[in-house]
Amino acid sequence: MVGVGLIGSGFMGKCHAIAWSAVGAVFPEAGRPRLVHLGEVDAHLARRRAEEFGFARASGDWRAVIADPEVDVVSLTAPNQFHAEMAIAALRAGKHVWCEKPMAPGFVDAEAMARAAEASDRVAVLGYNYIQSPAVRHIGALLEEGAIGEVNHLRIEMDEDFMADPDAPFFWKHEAASGYGALDDFAVHPLSLISVLFGRVARVICDMAMPYADRRTHDGIRRAVETYDVASVLMRLENGMPATLQVNRAAWGRKGRIAVQIFGSRGSILFDQERFNELRLYVTSDRPAEQGYRTILIGPQHQPYGVFVPAPGHGLGFNDLKIIECRELLSRIAGRPARLIGFAEGLEIERTVHAMARSFREGRWAKVR
């Protein structure tokens, strides 16, 4: 039984905890992990969460989790700025690392993480959960078998509206120190899909915008916003394919949209994360008068839906994606093949994001490498 350490118990920490709790029941072959040690910023909170989440031990110091000899794998869900230090320490301590995305605010830190992973024989992966959904996996299978012919164009949009209210006050995500804005909040997710489905990005040109130039601080004064809620990108993939990426965290009405349009020589595929239990497929092998997008409801034919519910169309939830990711991680730890984005590929994603920001600053196409 794999021993689990969890650092951080906020939204994503809870999400990891649910995954570690349920993975054994959902995927019997995965082997039921032991919830060993939970770390939080103070011992009191750590104890409370450990009790809630079912962890045996609790510490107010994350180093204790990493040092725990019964811990084999560390779930890293602390704020992004701590990822590098924690992940590198955990790897050096011989632990497997499951780190939430993105890797680190600065590229140098991300590189250090990738080097540490490279230098270690442990598993070091990132929490890109959207690649785990049965629909996205099935898209991958369809592309591989040529169901829509040769793919020649791709569009992805990722939009939410948590920054859409102009009256919401200034907070840390509006400071330049937090990053570029929508680009690092969102773009990494579509890039994770591109990474598993199509490969790497070669060059980009990006435009960014601030819907609201300033916001009220808690002191009642208005302060200039320093990050960009909207980013639009033209891209060329390494194989030359044209693609576009658009992200917007101020898009009223959008809640968890990741809309994908894939066009090929024999059909096309549509997908939207807001309805991630569905997939739309158009193929020219259908008789002309009956060609149309098929709305395919995910079911047991689409791995690994069937281990959750044996009947089709009953739906997985967001947290189930993390359970699947957790199973993949256990598989890789056990030496079996797994669908995961490791630190090396994660670094490529961050490199691409930085190239986008650079192309905007310079007002011209930028090469990723």
Place this chain on the structure above:
Amino acid sequence: MVGVGLIGSGFMGKCHAIAWSAVGAVFPEAGRPRLVHLGEVDAHLARRRAEEFGFARASGDWRAVIADPEVDVVSLTAPNQFHAEMAIAALRAGKHVWCEKPMAPGFVDAEAMARAAEASDRVAVLGYNYIQSPAVRHIGALLEEGAIGEVNHLRIEMDEDFMADPDAPFFWKHEAASGYGALDDFAVHPLSLISVLFGRVARVICDMAMPYADRRTHDGIRRAVETYDVASVLMRLENGMPATLQVNRAAWGRKGRIAVQIFGSRGSILFDQERFNELRLYVTSDRPAEQGYRTILIGPQHQPYGVFVPAPGHGLGFNDLKIIECRELLSRIAGRPARLIGFAEGLEIERTVHAMARSFREGRWAKVR
């Protein structure tokens, strides 16, 4: 900590196991239950499942689970024909009972279960999970506050296609001994929604049909089908409201559809279980030129979505409904109010189903009581 016994480890048994595993992490205030004892038809299978699901003990005899003094509540997921015997025994042994629906194939057995629950001071509830979804709860809240005025008409359809293939062989669900057909497989679910949202049904008239008169047995001969895959019902509720119910387990293309249409004097509400993270609302308080169905994506405003994911529109899954149900059960065991269908209300649902079948046999309207 509540001690849990689980009888049965098939589809619904696993669903209960996942709920018992995750409920503590999802709902910290619920209290983390202890997985004590799993019962299956043979000791070997019981042991394997106990290991997978994380139960401490295992038995090949369900009576051992009920007799276990550390077990406080029994999850009953064995086949329907065993529900009555097991539930009554568990209640008599002083255990709370969480029994999968429907109660029992025969009305007499269901009555005995309801009597046993009545005679006991334990919690005895049925696994009607569709009433737990945030969308359905929000529909209830909207109706209560009069958001669509006075409701005057209701239509519900429940359709799947697992019986749609005419070439699928004859099996036990085609035998009259298994019940009426779609009526007991499906109708109980819409009736559970009607029960929590609108109250009881007064009278019904039902038509039923067999899309395929006979099917091939495994011996290669054709045998007459004895159950009805399609049923259509006109109903009047106790308050006089007209409603219709249509169920079809041979409806090609439908996977988990429970389509609800609620019409009121000031608006209407639409819902479909196949997209149960959405809800459609039409209200006449919108300006005429902008009236239209709003597609509301379920989010933290809709209880208890927010404990699963803090961001809206990310989606719950079918198994999450069972986790919510499990939390409700723990609440009721702790003496707090809870949204659950107990044995008494469950009996009413079964009474309504039998009235539907009677109205079909007799070719005329039938009163439920």
Place this chain on the structure above:
Amino acid sequence: MVGVGLIGSGFMGKCHAIAWSAVGAVFPEAGRPRLVHLGEVDAHLARRRAEEFGFARASGDWRAVIADPEVDVVSLTAPNQFHAEMAIAALRAGKHVWCEKPMAPGFVDAEAMARAAEASDRVAVLGYNYIQSPAVRHIGALLEEGAIGEVNHLRIEMDEDFMADPDAPFFWKHEAASGYGALDDFAVHPLSLISVLFGRVARVICDMAMPYADRRTHDGIRRAVETYDVASVLMRLENGMPATLQVNRAAWGRKGRIAVQIFGSRGSILFDQERFNELRLYVTSDRPAEQGYRTILIGPQHQPYGVFVPAPGHGLGFNDLKIIECRELLSRIAGRPARLIGFAEGLEIERTVHAMARSFREGRWAKVR
């Protein structure tokens, strides 16, 4: 060139006028009709409309239209209670008749119309335009070729909300003299679809309801409503197939819904008049993992869309259905085959509606014949 007389110039009169104006340009082979004579209730209005619609002559007396020797075909769009007298007179005068539906408020009058048509050698057809849409025609073609196998179940709903406002005043449609209510306003349309796609109805049982028992008159007093805005019907077709029909003219949010669900042994078809340029088809010949409803956008493959627009997916409108109907009428007048509902089949539709009302009054199944 066929000479056209038009009686009535309200909503449907205008719709006929547009059709007569445009049919020649849309369907070159139809032959361009001459707009000869328009009749209205007074000469002044008749003249104004004749000018607007491009008719050569105008009369304040409908008999003048029928008597006009240059008129070959009479468009009958006057209120329903005049249909019988006018249609019979026109047929006796040797004119073809294109009469708006329904035939007449009373069954006896409808029978007289059917007899007059039977006795004449002229074309006598009803304005059931929904059967003309390319989508509905393609559904017919799909059913005929067995695309979804043998059809075993049918559901149709027709809903609008023009009676949904409880504060709207009492008017003539609330009087029993106007008919049953939703049943004659709406049910005839779904029955026209059933007529062309599936054949005749054998027996029915209907429930009807009044969402609002009384309404304010213009005098400010409240008067009891005498017609039923909601009707729900279980049906058996002559071939034994079970079907349901639901109509509601007080259904907030529904504007022109005619939702059709057709289930067969090899697939299913969905259609909704509110999006009548689309059609949804599910077939089991698709590979299991890619089965799903195809949303087919109507295009040149679907007759006669292509004569309106050569590119697919650009959409026809409600008035275009009347233009198609007009072409069919011209075809039949020219002795060519045409898709139309004549007086005899129209009488069957009305017979079915009356059987529905009877089944409600008597509280039991009623045979149509």
Place this chain on the structure above:
Amino acid sequence: MVGVGLIGSGFMGKCHAIAWSAVGAVFPEAGRPRLVHLGEVDAHLARRRAEEFGFARASGDWRAVIADPEVDVVSLTAPNQFHAEMAIAALRAGKHVWCEKPMAPGFVDAEAMARAAEASDRVAVLGYNYIQSPAVRHIGALLEEGAIGEVNHLRIEMDEDFMADPDAPFFWKHEAASGYGALDDFAVHPLSLISVLFGRVARVICDMAMPYADRRTHDGIRRAVETYDVASVLMRLENGMPATLQVNRAAWGRKGRIAVQIFGSRGSILFDQERFNELRLYVTSDRPAEQGYRTILIGPQHQPYGVFVPAPGHGLGFNDLKIIECRELLSRIAGRPARLIGFAEGLEIERTVHAMARSFREGRWAKVR
């Protein structure tokens, strides 16, 4: 009565003919035009079409149409390369001109047309029909009244699949002489919407691609394709607003898609021409728990739908947009305000398209002016 001349009788010629035939019946106040003279490339075809479309005279020479003293307005639907010569001649002959878009393949010709219009006192407008739909007009009204606050981001996509088949043979649209490709085929339409809803474009950067590098000619050899089926553009409007435009004429599954997403500080609006009788609106004035996109079905509240059909939700068709455009033209001819894109504004649209192509050639942002 306005006298009409029609040059060209292909797809758009027929579309104009239907509009001229029906406009009087649909819009009584518009005044019924007289169909005077039809011009085609040969006298025989001209005569046949004139008969079909109801024109009084026919000529094999377009100059005869323009010279006809009874012709007040000329519908120009001949191929694009003839627009400039015909339009300028017609204007000089004192005729109003209704010219199909785009103006001309070369910018110099378009400029000449705009100068001729400027120099004339006649009406000179382009056939941008998508701006005429009730939904698009209502979007304009919503934006004007601030229903979604201040607009801060816009995305438009226009996609069809008539170039999607890699096996379709090489034809004139694949030659560079025909223009850039999707950019001039499609981009002008979204730009017409931007023009009426948001104003002018200031700067652009465009990427273009050829899904299929070569195609088989009728001689069986493969020939290099010279036009681009895919174009993606980042834009800034004159007011600084960021927008994106994507066009693809090789997008399998898309038939007449013009998908618009408009984001503002208080809501957002979605629209898709494939369902142009609908409009989706999200506003933050709705109560948080009931916020969601409203699907508004176009009805009499949305001008000028009601003159076509008095009941909402019954749907307009593509040809109806041309009838509306024709009414606008008649209004402007009569000196009343009208919603139309004249030659001056049309020239701006073409200027923008050329800037896009330039930005692609040069690989950098280009200013429109």
